[in-house]
Amino acid sequence: MEEEKLEDGHLNNSLGSPVQTDVYFPRLIVPFCGHIKGGMRPGKKILVMGIVDLNPQSFEISLTCGDSKDPPADVAIELKAIFTDKQLLRNSCIAGERGEEQSAIPYFPFIPDQPFRVEILCEHPRFRVFVDGHQLFDFYHRIETLSSIDTIKINGDLQITKLG
Structure with missing residues (x-):
């Protein structure tokens, strides 16, 4: 069992009741946009833990080069889970051009x-993507400068419980 030390010196089990979880471990708000310190590099891993909504349509997890809107930031990898079709689409978008979608x-x-x-x-040469410990697919890099991939964006029908 993992225990978290709180400021008042009491120990709290991180698998405590939902009320305690919300108080001591606030959920990350969706849509989420966060900085990846130092950008990506071989050997670096991004962890997203969450809970799918009760009646989901879709959600996306993207790794991008910054978060500019105009011009839009390059997207190194975009994972889009679509529940109606039970598909997990992958793509990139570089200089406004979407790449070849993989499904x-x-x-x-x-x-x-x-x-x-x-x-x-x-x-x-690639991103290797695992879900619940099982390798699901590889996505070969379409952006050469891995360190420029420095932002994670998460949106859609899910709650984020942990990012790492």
């Missing part, structure tokens, strides 16, 4: 109202 997966890993764990491992 092949062995199974659809997300279940409404259930927790999930997505890990995006940056390797030299």
